Amino acid sequence: MSEFLMYLTNGVVMGVINAISAIGVSLIVGIMKVVNFAHGELYIFAGYFSYHLSVSLGLSPLLAMPLSVFFIFLLGILMERTLIRPTYGDEMYSLIITFVLSIVLQNAALLIFGPYPNKPPNLLSGATNIFGLFHYGNQRLLSFGLSICILLSIFYLIKKTWFGKSVRAISQDRGMASLVGVNHLKINMVSFGLGAALAGTAGVLIAPIFPVTPTGSSAISLTAFVVVVLGGMGSLKGCVIGGLVLGILENMGAAYISTMYRHIFGFIILILVLVFRPWGLFGQKA
Amino acid sequence: MVDNMETKKILIPLLFIILAIFPPFFLSQYWLHVMIISLFYVMMASSWNLIAGYTGQVSFAHAAFSGVGAYVSGMLAVNLGTSPWLGILIGATVAALLGLGLGFLCIRMGGIYLSLTTLGFSEILRIIITNEDQWTRGTMGLQVPGFFVEYSKASYYYLFLIVAILFLILIYWIIHSEMGLSFRAVLNDELAASSSGIDTIRVRISAFTISSAMAGMAGGLYGHYLMLITPDIPSLGQMFLVLAMAVIGGMGSFIGPVVGAFGLEILSEYIRIYGEYHVLIFGLVALAVARFAPEGMVGIIKRRWKKGGFS
Numbered sequence: 001m002s003e004f005l006m007y008l009t010n011g012v013v014m015g016v017i018n019a020i021s022a023i024g025v026s027l028i029v030g031i032m033k034v035v036n037f038a039h040g041e042l043y044i045f046a047g048y049f050s051y052h053l054s055v056s057l058g059l060s061p062l063l064a065m066p067l068s069v070f071f072i073f074l075l076g077i078l079m080e081r082t083l084i085r086p087t088y089g090d091e092m093y094s095l096i097i098t099f100v101l102s103i104v105l106q107n108a109a110l111l112i113f114g115p116y117p118n119k120p121p122n123l124l125s126g127a128t129n130i131f132g133l134f135h136y137g138n139q140r141l142l143s144f145g146l147s148i149c150i151l152l153s154i155f156y157l158i159k160k161t162w163f164g165k166s167v168r169a170i171s172q173d174r175g176m177a178s179l180v181g182v183n184h185l186k187i188n189m190v191s192f193g194l195g196a197a198l199a200g201t202a203g204v205l206i207a208p209i210f211p212v213t214p215t216g217s218s219a220i221s222l223t224a225f226v227v228v229v230l231g232g233m234g235s236l237k238g239c240v241i242g243g244l245v246l247g248i249l250e251n252m253g254a255a256y257i258s259t260m261y262r263h264i265f266g267f268i269i270l271i272l273v274l275v276f277r278p279w280g281l282f283g284q285k286a
Numbered sequence: 287m288v289d290n291m292e293t294k295k296i297l298i299p300l301l302f303i304i305l306a307i308f309p310p311f312f313l314s315q316y317w318l319h320v321m322i323i324s325l326f327y328v329m330m331a332s333s334w335n336l337i338a339g340y341t342g343q344v345s346f347a348h349a350a351f352s353g354v355g356a357y358v359s360g361m362l363a364v365n366l367g368t369s370p371w372l373g374i375l376i377g378a379t380v381a382a383l384l385g386l387g388l389g390f391l392c393i394r395m396g397g398i399y400l401s402l403t404t405l406g407f408s409e410i411l412r413i414i415i416t417n418e419d420q421w422t423r424g425t426m427g428l429q430v431p432g433f434f435v436e437y438s439k440a441s442y443y444y445l446f447l448i449v450a451i452l453f454l455i456l457i458y459w460i461i462h463s464e465m466g467l468s469f470r471a472v473l474n475d476e477l478a479a480s481s482s483g484i485d486t487i488r489v490r491i492s493a494f495t496i497s498s499a500m501a502g503m504a505g506g507l508y509g510h511y512l513m514l515i516t517p518d519i520p521s522l523g524q525m526f527l528v529l530a531m532a533v534i535g536g537m538g539s540f541i542g543p544v545v546g547a548f549g550l551e552i553l554s555e556y557i558r559i560y561g562e563y564h565v566l567i568f569g570l571v572a573l574a575v576a577r578f579a580p581e582g583m584v585g586i587i588k589r590r591w592k593k594g595g596f597s
Contacts (some may be wrong), residue, residue, distance in 0.1 A: 029398070035398050035402065037401075037405070082577075083573065083577055086577065091342070091343055091397050092338065092342045092343075092397065093576060093580060095344040095398070095401050096344060096396070096529065096533060096576055097573065097576050097577070098571055099344075099346065099401075099529065100526065100529070100530070100533075100572045100573050100576065101569075101573065102523070103523070103526045103569050104566060104570060104573065105570035107562065107565050107566045107569065108566060110562065111562060111563075111566070113467070118374065166348070217403070218409055219409065219523060221405075221428065222406050222409055224407065225402045225405070226406070229399070231404065233398075255376070260413070260417045261413065261417070263409065263410070263413060264410055264413060264414075265563075266389065266406075267407070267410045268407045270402075270403060270406055271391065271403075273392065274392060274395070274399070274403065275393040276392075278394075278395050278399075285505075
């Protein structure tokens with residue numbers, strides 16, 4: 001029983017981190033109709049940045065984490081300005097460009113960081129006894145707590161602020177939004193940066209638990225894509241529920257069925273969603 | 287004038303085909319191998335271009351389908367002793383059926399779904415092939431028989447040449463047929479195409495199925511030529527190479543992927559010394575082309591040609 005609860009907890013922790021990463025994809029899809037195939041690479045880069053900032057440069061992990069996310073935000077802005085902006089309205093070219101970018105970044109990561117997994121230092125050590133049932137690593141609990149705070153701030157940002165309102169206006173009707181004075185180019189750029197930063201956030205949160213490797217990036221992108229399709233494209237709530245469902249299923253599946261086929265569960269879910277409910281749990285039926 | 291154009295259209299390809307007969311007489315074994323591999327990439331890039339360039343659907347499973355063709359044919363040959371000639375046909379059929387299934391599920395939901403799902407399919411296929419090593423020999427590679435009793439590079443060269451030409455004729459025929467007309471109608475204006483009675487979804491699914499079958503067949507040929515089938519065949523790295531060839535050569539043009547396939551394969555022989563950098567270099571070039579010259583090398587040359595002609 002306590003074993004089962006531990007796998008469940010692992011699933012929930014992975015689930016909220018999945019949700020953050022998936023919101024990054026969903027935000028960009030919702031606003032720009034662009035799928036960022038380089039999402040997983042941004043996640044990996046953030047993990048390596050936080051490792052090198054804290055281990056090689058000796059910064060405190062507490063400073064290294066936000067700094068890495070900020071670098072990924074800038075990288076996202078740079079990508080949007082140089083490569084993505086000219087493709088607006090041409091779905092095919094944006095798919096091709098972000099796919100090529102993912103290969104370029106993956107190979108760049110192999111050259112810069114090497115093929116070995118790297119793990120930034122833990123902020124906390126030890127474990128806490130959860131309700132007298134099982135012991136759970138403090139670092140994981142910390143990542144979980146931070147993830148919840150981040151999810152809440154994203155919800156606040158999208159639902160309550162002027163930026164969030166502009167974002168939602170653009171996703172609903174781009175032409176109308178610019179008529180009422182929303183600067184959609186600026187919103188696009190910032191949202192792309194924000195989407196990238198969310199990939200980076202998930203990366204720095206996960207890296208102390210599961211070390212990152214350059215070759216792991218496509219699995220990370222896929223997890224985020226499955227969550228987005230499962231939750232429904234463009235739905236924030238869908239990302240959270242979808243992230244949790246996938247996190248729990250993957251951890252249970254890995255524990256009780258097969259570790260090697262961990263990522264297959266996601267693909268099976270993707271196919272089932274496409275067969276039975278292609279618009280996703282919370283998406284709008286076209 | 288029209289007659290002149292028509293004869294040109296037949297004469298120029300004929301001239302190339304006649305020229306293509308000679309390489310085995312003067313090329314070294316090494317460069318003949320490079321030519322064979324280039325012909326494989328011609329099949330891959332041209333059939334990918336059929337869906338991406340002509341219907342605007344970006345599939346990331348093209349290399350995966352070639353892997354399906356290679357592994358199906360290879361495992362049949364190893365376990366049941368099936369002839370590779372029959373094997374590649376079965377492999378192509380399996381690839382076509384998988385393509386039909388994926389196409390049916392995704393295409394009605396739009397291009398983004400097809401790209402996501404085909405990427406997932408590639409990744410899953412890689413995981414299955416590496417893990418089911420009692421059948422596939424995993425990363426060690428599956429040793430399979432070749433097509434000919436007596437191994438000769440020249441026979442393989444002619445085999446690949448014939449199949450590549452057949453593929454190109456089929457693709458040319460498709461894009462100039464009524465079906466091709468509806469492909470282009472779908473690409474240019476989906477709404478207008480569907481309101482003028484073209485079943486856009488059926489058109490896209492058929493293009494995707496045909497293109498997947500071609501990838502399966504090409505993969506089968508490739509596997510039995512190398513006589514070793516590894517998970518590199520269905521990898522995303524291979525997918526990237528095929529995509530880069532079509533993009534750099536010129537998507538949506540008939541000849542672009544052919545130029546890209548020969549260009550990149552020959553070039554990669556020269557820059558092989560830089561090892562890992564060559565994927566990075568191709569990636570950066572592909573990005574630059576997609577960004578600044580979306581019609582690729584063929585597009586650039588055509589534009590120059592026209593400008594030169596008028597001045």
